[in-house]
Amino acid sequence: MNDKKELIRVEDLHKSFGSLNVLKGVTEQVEKGEVVSVIGPSGGGKSTFLRCLNLLEVPTSGHIYFEGVDITDKNVDINLHRQKMGMVFQHFNVFNNLTVGKNVTLAPVLLGKKDQKAADEMAKELLDRVGLYEKVDQYPKKLSGGQKQRLAIVRALAMEPDVMLFDEPTSALDPEMVGEVLQVIKDLVKTGMTTVIVTHEMGFAKEVSDRVLFMDGGLIAEKGTPDEVFNHPQNPRTKEFLGKVLY
Amino acid sequence: MEFFIVMSKVWSQYWRLFMHGLGMTLLMGFLTVLASTVFGSLMALMRRSNWGIGKVKPLQAIAIAYVEVIRGTPILLQLYFFYFMLPKWLPFLNLSEFACVLIACCVNSTAYVCEIVRAGIQAVDYGQTEAARSLGLNSRQTMLHIVLPQAVKNILPALCNEFVAIVKETSLASTFFIGELMTQFKTINGITFRVLEPLTIVGIIYFLLTFTLSKAIAVFERRLNASER
Numbered sequence: 001m002n003d004k005k006e007l008i009r010v011e012d013l014h015k016s017f018g019s020l021n022v023l024k025g026v027t028e029q030v031e032k033g034e035v036v037s038v039i040g041p042s043g044g045g046k047s048t049f050l051r052c053l054n055l056l057e058v059p060t061s062g063h064i065y066f067e068g069v070d071i072t073d074k075n076v077d078i079n080l081h082r083q084k085m086g087m088v089f090q091h092f093n094v095f096n097n098l099t100v101g102k103n104v105t106l107a108p109v110l111l112g113k114k115d116q117k118a119a120d121e122m123a124k125e126l127l128d129r130v131g132l133y134e135k136v137d138q139y140p141k142k143l144s145g146g147q148k149q150r151l152a153i154v155r156a157l158a159m160e161p162d163v164m165l166f167d168e169p170t171s172a173l174d175p176e177m178v179g180e181v182l183q184v185i186k187d188l189v190k191t192g193m194t195t196v197i198v199t200h201e202m203g204f205a206k207e208v209s210d211r212v213l214f215m216d217g218g219l220i221a222e223k224g225t226p227d228e229v230f231n232h233p234q235n236p237r238t239k240e241f242l243g244k245v246l247y
Numbered sequence: 248m249e250f251f252i253v254m255s256k257v258w259s260q261y262w263r264l265f266m267h268g269l270g271m272t273l274l275m276g277f278l279t280v281l282a283s284t285v286f287g288s289l290m291a292l293m294r295r296s297n298w299g300i301g302k303v304k305p306l307q308a309i310a311i312a313y314v315e316v317i318r319g320t321p322i323l324l325q326l327y328f329f330y331f332m333l334p335k336w337l338p339f340l341n342l343s344e345f346a347c348v349l350i351a352c353c354v355n356s357t358a359y360v361c362e363i364v365r366a367g368i369q370a371v372d373y374g375q376t377e378a379a380r381s382l383g384l385n386s387r388q389t390m391l392h393i394v395l396p397q398a399v400k401n402i403l404p405a406l407c408n409e410f411v412a413i414v415k416e417t418s419l420a421s422t423f424f425i426g427e428l429m430t431q432f433k434t435i436n437g438i439t440f441r442v443l444e445p446l447t448i449v450g451i452i453y454f455l456l457t458f459t460l461s462k463a464i465a466v467f468e469r470r471l472n473a474s475e476r
Binding site for chain 1: 372374375377378379380381382383384385388392393396397
């Protein structure tokens with residue numbers, strides 16, 4: 001009996017920018033509660049793949065099913081589905097015009113999930129968890145990179161998503177701030193949150209993932225458990241890539 | 248020395264005319280600024296709109312054509328155009344000369360403000376939009392709550408320059424003798440046959456006006472920035 005439930009299914013996903021084919025037919029699924037890391041060389045299509053999952057990039061062809069609904073269908077209101085897919089960006093993208101607290105509460109209040117009072121309480125709890133509650137009334141300008149990224153994670157969590165998508169969450173951070181952000185993601189993964197994370201932190205991917213996807217040339221070149229991919233890679237490209245990367 | 252004596256004489260004798268001119272200039276400038284900010288912002292949103300049938304985006308096309316035509320022709324030509332054609336085409340409105348000239352100024356300035364607002368919106372990091380959309384906000388909510396509040400800070404300095412320019416451009420309206428500052432210079436020049444003295448007075452009034460305006464906006468700008476520190 002398979003007791004795991006499919007959350008996202010991607011079928012033959014293609015994406016091109018002009019004449020540049022970035023994704024050349026990706027088929028993959030993510031199950032509920034699963035932690036999937038996507039690794040691979042730059043330009044291999046990792047980020048584009050992730051950004052297609054919530055349609056920040058509109059696929060050229062192929063289908064993406066989220067909780068059973070084909071979100072690539074033009075008649076689907078993507079805004080409703082995005083509410084259940086949290087996303088964290090490489091460059092944080094915290095809202096510069098809003099205080100830390102408002103960054104967290106804006107979407108839940110605006111989209112009618114919570115009234116301001118309930119949202120404030122939730123923001124307090126979430127910000128406390130990542131050690132940012134003392135900054136609740138400050139503007140993001142005052143935050144360090146690591147703090148901004150923790151805020152961005154909390155902002156996404158405030159929508160109580162069913163899946164979290166991380167797009168190289170530590171690539172723009174000073175080395176000493178990487179740890180604090182990875183710790184927050186680790187804690188989140190422990191709660192059973194379904195997570196897809198594009199990352200260059202191989203050690204981290206190895207430690208937290210249920211499955212690892214190695215993407216190269218717009219395709220998933222290899223996939224498996226962290227042990228399979230990191231310790232016994234089959235594809236020569238995977239071997240070459242892992243041989244060059246220090247971790 | 249004689250220059251100052253004549254100037255003070257001109258001032259003491261005709262200060263009422265100067266003040267009346269100042270009033271008209273202020274009124275025109277204020278109304279133009281108000282109208283062009285409103286219509287210019289709407290035009291900028293039109294220019295950015297993706298609404299359309301197939302590849303044709305009518306709103307965007309109208310906005311682009313409008314901006315290009317207005318920016319591509321002299322403001323004096325536009326003043327003549329509206330001054331003569333509006334009463335002819337819309338006689339039932341009974342537009343005064345002042346109204347025609349005012350409309351021309353608004354039409355002209357709207358095009359420039361449109362470009363200022365558009366550039367200000369574009370300068371906001373696209374990541375802000377992506378983050379908002381990824382949370383499930385629609386494009387209108389994103390524009391209203393995230394992009395526009397940040398765009399205002401990019402827009403304000405350029406808008407300040409435009410306001411100062413508008414106040415000065417109203418002087419072209421003196422072509423039609425509608426009573427603003429430059430018209431008063433022509434009147435006083437006609438009575439006294441003096442050029443330098445009344446012209447200097449008018450120049451000082453213009454300068455004080457625009458200088459005050461830019462200082463006032465600079466203070467406003469600083470306040471706006473302080474709110475995020």
